[in-house]
Amino acid sequence: YMPCHVCVCVCVLMVVCQIRYSIPEEMKKGSLIGNVAQDLGLDLKRLRSGRAKILTGESPQYADLKTDKGILVVNERMDREQLCGDVTPCSFSFDIILENPIELHRVIIEIVDINDHSPVFKSERIALEISESAAVGSRFDLENAEDPDVEANGLQDYILTPNENFVLKQQDNIDKPLDREMNPHLSLKLIAVDGGSPQRSGTVNIYVTVLDANDNAPVFNQSVYRATVIENAPFGTYITTVNASDADAGSYGLVTYYFSNLKGTLAGVFNIDNLTGKISVTSQIDFEKDRKYELRVGAKDQGGLNEASKVIIEVIDVNDNAPVINVMSFSTPISEDAPAGMTIAVINVKDSDSDQNGQITCSIDSKLQFKIQSLLPNYYNLLSDVVFDRETTSEYNITITATDSGSPPLSSATTLRLVISDVNDNAPIFTKKTYSAHVVENNEPGISIFTVSARDADWNQNAGVSYLLEDTQVSGSPASTHVSINSETGVLYAARSFDYEQIKALQLVVKAQDGGSPPLSSNVSVRILIQDQNDNAPQVLYPVQTGGSLVAEMVPRSADVGYLVTKVVAVDVDSGQNAWLSYKLQKATDRALFEVGLQNGEIRTIRQVTDKDAVKQRLTVIVEDNGQPSRSATVIVNVAVADSFPEVLSEFTDFTHDKEYNDNLTFYLVLALAVVSFLFITCLVVIISVKIYRWRQSRILYHSSLPVIPYYPPRYSDTLGTGTLQHVYNYEVCRTTDSRKSDCKVGNAGSQNVLIMDPSSTGTMQRIQSEKSILDEPDSPLEVSSIRCCCA
Numbered sequence: 001y002m003p004c005h006v007c008v009c010v011c012v013l014m015v016v017c018q019i020r021y022s023i024p025e026e027m028k029k030g031s032l033i034g035n036v037a038q039d040l041g042l043d044l045k046r047l048r049s050g051r052a053k054i055l056t057g058e059s060p061q062y063a064d065l066k067t068d069k070g071i072l073v074v075n076e077r078m079d080r081e082q083l084c085g086d087v088t089p090c091s092f093s094f095d096i097i098l099e100n101p102i103e104l105h106r107v108i109i110e111i112v113d114i115n116d117h118s119p120v121f122k123s124e125r126i127a128l129e130i131s132e133s134a135a136v137g138s139r140f141d142l143e144n145a146e147d148p149d150v151e152a153n154g155l156q157d158y159i160l161t162p163n164e165n166f167v168l169k170q171q172d173n174i175d176k177p178l179d180r181e182m183n184p185h186l187s188l189k190l191i192a193v194d195g196g197s198p199q200r201s202g203t204v205n206i207y208v209t210v211l212d213a214n215d216n217a218p219v220f221n222q223s224v225y226r227a228t229v230i231e232n233a234p235f236g237t238y239i240t241t242v243n244a245s246d247a248d249a250g251s252y253g254l255v256t257y258y259f260s261n262l263k264g265t266l267a268g269v270f271n272i273d274n275l276t277g278k279i280s281v282t283s284q285i286d287f288e289k290d291r292k293y294e295l296r297v298g299a300k301d302q303g304g305l306n307e308a309s310k311v312i313i314e315v316i317d318v319n320d321n322a323p324v325i326n327v328m329s330f331s332t333p334i335s336e337d338a339p340a341g342m343t344i345a346v347i348n349v350k351d352s353d354s355d356q357n358g359q360i361t362c363s364i365d366s367k368l369q370f371k372i373q374s375l376l377p378n379y380y381n382l383l384s385d386v387v388f389d390r391e392t393t394s395e396y397n398i399t400i401t402a403t404d405s406g407s408p409p410l411s412s413a414t415t416l417r418l419v420i421s422d423v424n425d426n427a428p429i430f431t432k433k434t435y436s437a438h439v440v441e442n443n444e445p446g447i448s449i450f451t452v453s454a455r456d457a458d459w460n461q462n463a464g465v466s467y468l469l470e471d472t473q474v475s476g477s478p479a480s481t482h483v484s485i486n487s488e489t490g491v492l493y494a495a496r497s498f499d500y501e502q503i504k505a506l507q508l509v510v511k512a513q514d515g516g517s518p519p520l521s522s523n524v525s526v527r528i529l530i531q532d533q534n535d536n537a538p539q540v541l542y543p544v545q546t547g548g549s550l551v552a553e554m555v556p557r558s559a560d561v562g563y564l565v566t567k568v569v570a571v572d573v574d575s576g577q578n579a580w581l582s583y584k585l586q587k588a589t590d591r592a593l594f595e596v597g598l599q600n601g602e603i604r605t606i607r608q609v610t611d612k613d614a615v616k617q618r619l620t621v622i623v624e625d626n627g628q629p630s631r632s633a634t635v636i637v638n639v640a641v642a643d644s645f646p647e648v649l650s651e652f653t654d655f656t657h658d659k660e661y662n663d664n665l666t667f668y669l670v671l672a673l674a675v676v677s678f679l680f681i682t683c684l685v686v687i688i689s690v691k692i693y694r695w696r697q698s699r700i701l702y703h704s705s706l707p708v709i710p711y712y713p714p715r716y717s718d719t720l721g722t723g724t725l726q727h728v729y730n731y732e733v734c735r736t737t738d739s740r741k742s743d744c745k746v747g748n749a750g751s752q753n754v755l756i757m758d759p760s761s762t763g764t765m766q767r768i769q770s771e772k773s774i775l776d777e778p779d780s781p782l783e784v785s786s787i788r789c790c791c792a
Contacts, residue, residue, distance in 0.1 A: 534627025
């Protein structure tokens with residue numbers, strides 16, 4: 001038997017073809033049904049690349065698709081009688097689906113009946129009791145034979161063995177009157193034959209018992225009874241009542257009712273009261289299995305006469321079946337850059353109910369970014385409605401709800417978990433717009449400074465962040481010579497030891513790059529501030545400590561309390577509190593005469609100078625910064641207490657010796673012995689020399705137009721404005737030609753008398769230094785006080 005087929009193609013959003021095959025039932029497993037690839041116009045490569053498969057839903061898979069050959073073969077034995085019963089034609093369908101792109105093809109297979117069943121009588125024998133008075137032509141109901149085959153293979157005819165009393169017609173009747181006395185029992189054979197080839201038959205024996213006369217059979221008041229029953233009606237539900245009457249009296253007129261010739265599926269579904277003829281429900285009624293029942297009801301009197309009638313019961317559908325959802329195809333995961341309108345899934349929805357109870361509406365949550373549309377009857381497409389963003393939503397739980405139109409409506413739902421795969425569409429983002437950190441100078445190379453951090457909203461490899469330094473210049477050299485960075489953790493390390501006095505800040509650019517393809521990156525500015533340490537001691541700018549000329553500050557004996565002797569000027573190249581300087585008087589020839597300003601370093605008298613005070617005064621001033629620990633510097637200030645320069649001339653050489661005294665006490669002792677021995681001899685010579693010197697000194701001052709030499713410390717500039725020297729203090733002296741006493745006029749808060757003497761020189765004074773060169777420099781950062789010189 002060669003299968004036949006018909007192919008119909010319909011395009012509805014995707015390629016849809018429908019092919020039909022006709023095959024006989026009971027074919028062996030593996031038997032060929034048809035060449036699907038040829039009939040659908042598909043090549044074998046398309047079947048394999050599209051991962052063609054059969055979708056049968058909940059039904060058994062009777063056919064199998066061989067994608068390597070493109071043919072359909074029998075997968076399971078098909079029994080037409082089991083699949084369809086009496087329904088003709090008998091067929092079942094399934095779908096073949098291909099992916100990339102999605103194609104759906106409907107296959108309908110019609111199962112052709114073969115004559116594989118013989119007619120069968122339910123009973124092995126039929127017993128009839130017939131009154132001898134039965135009239136010629138009386139009818140008697142016989143049991144029917146059953147043949148599951150249909151059409152020509154089904155039951156076609158009955159044959160009764162030849163006899164002289166009965167002939168077989170549509171309803172059996174008497175051909176010749178019965179005579180109980182001559183023949184009380186009759187034996188017949190009833191043969192049922194079908195129309196198959198070869199023909200099959202079934203036989204039942206009929207035994208007839210002839211009774212006494214009962215010449216009236218029951219008669220139904222209707223030849224056909226019609227009734228309805230609702231699906232799922234409870235047991236005992238009344239359906240209808242049949243009624244037959246018998247004209248005979250007594251026991252011959254008593255009628256009883258019964259079902260005759262009930263097929264297997266009807267047995268036990270209904271019950272009839274044999275006395276009243278009421279028919280009721282005794283089993284579950286399912287509209288989806290049987291929509292209509294045809295019953296044969298018999299009425300029999302006590303005399304053995306009977307009559308038959310037909311009862312047709314139609315079943316009314318109830319919405320008792322919820323829709324069934326089957327997912328035909330589902331694509332997950334899906335890339336986040338998938339275009340809007342892409343098909344995510346194909347689903348099939350079925351409802352076994354009929355009419356409105358079977359009309360289905362599919363829906364999803366309106367808040368989701370999806371929509372659903374009908375593809376074919378009972379088929380739906382799930383489409384994306386917008387562009388996805390995995391960083392906003394990484395997965396969706398899509399609940400598809402199918403609802404019928406029954407009253408009340410029934411619904412069912414299925415949830416699809418759609419995963420969104422990542423695309424590298426986000427660059428790393430630093431946790432701060434800019435970074436700032438501090439590191440103390442004189443650090444050890446390799447120490448950790450701080451950490452930069454960036455986050456990438458992507459996933460997996462696309463979110464892996466690595467760090468690197470951009471090629472920037474710091475103080476004329478690459479940034480990598482100053483710092484390094486861990487590419488994985490973002491930790492910045494010092495590549496060298498920093499010196500605040502050379503570099504006060506580093507400006508870097510750090511780049512964060514992800515691991516995507518192509519990679520994305522972002523930059524951030526990093527500022528590293530070098531913190532100062534107290535690694536520099538104060539530097540004394542004034543007075544200058546020299547090994548040659550000896551500098552002495554001159555204080556007149558008429559100086560009042562608070563007289564400004566001089567100012568110790570010091571600076572510290574550190575910054576902040578490390579450069580805050582304080583001044584203390586460590587040693588002094590007379591501690592009760594002088595004091596040092598703690599903050600400004602000004603040396604002032606703290607009492608009235610008297611004639612008893614020694615001419616030479618030696619002060620040791622210590623300058624300390626405010627660092628932890630603090631650093632200091634020491635300066636020696638020589639002060640001459642005198643009213644005129646000649647007065648202190650004899651003491652000049654002693655200033656030098658005073659310095660050596662502090663260094664070598666033994667030397668002073670030896671020198672003292674020598675001086676005592678020498679004083680007696682030179683006393684007169686000294687007195688005469690002093691007188692001559694005073695006279696010559698007054699003449700020199702009278703002719704000179706310059707003041708006594710003032711000393712100015714070198715200029716000092718702090719580029720950050722954190723130094724301690726902001727002014728140059730200038731000093732001037734006005735002298736009279738005739739008097740030993742001088743009037744010192746202070747030009748500003750820092751002016752003073754300065755005496756510079758060279759002990760190795762025979763002269764009494766050196767030249768007076770001028771500060772004009774300092775004042776004329778326009779770029780000097782110091783504020784210089786004016787210089788005034790007057791001589792009277």
